[in-house]
Ligand code: SF4
C-alpha cells in the first residue's frame with residue numbers, strides 16, 4: 001500500500017531520526033517528493049510511504065505520538081481519454097477496480113472514488129496516457 005502525506009515536523013523534532021525509525025521499526029519505504037527542512041526550524045516533507053497497511057498505520061501513529069503532523073495528500077489521477085485504445089492493460093494493473101472495461105461498450109471507465117493513487121496504471125499504459133497530480137487535502 002502506498003500513501004502520500006505531508007509530514008510537518010515541530011522545531012524540536014527535526015533533529016530526531018523519526019524517518020529512519022519508520023524504515024527500521026515499521027519496515028516503511030519512504031520516497032521523499034519534496035522537502036522544506038532547515039536546522040533549528042520546523043519543516044515539511046511531502047513523502048510517499050509504502051508498507052503493509054498495518055505497518056503503515058503503526059508508523060503514522062508513531063509519528064503523531066512524536067509530535068509530527070501527518071496530513072493526507074489527495075492525488076488526482078487522470079488519463080488522456082481521446083488517445084485510449086481500450087487495450088485493458090491498465091485495468092489489469094488496477095487492483096482497486098477504479099479502472100474497468102466491460103459490457104456494453106467495452107471501453108475504459110475510470111471511477112476516481114475508488115482510486116488509491118498507487119500509480120500502477122502510469123507504468124502499465126503503453127501509450128503513457130496517465131497523469132498524476134498532488135494536492136494537500
Ligand atoms: S492510480 Fe492505481 S488505483 Fe488509481 S487508477 Fe491507477 S492503478 Fe487504479
Ligand code: SF4
Pocket residue numbers: 079083084085086087088089090091108124125126127128129
Ligand atoms: S492501458 Fe492506456 S491505452 Fe490501454 S486501456 Fe488503459 S489508458 Fe487506454
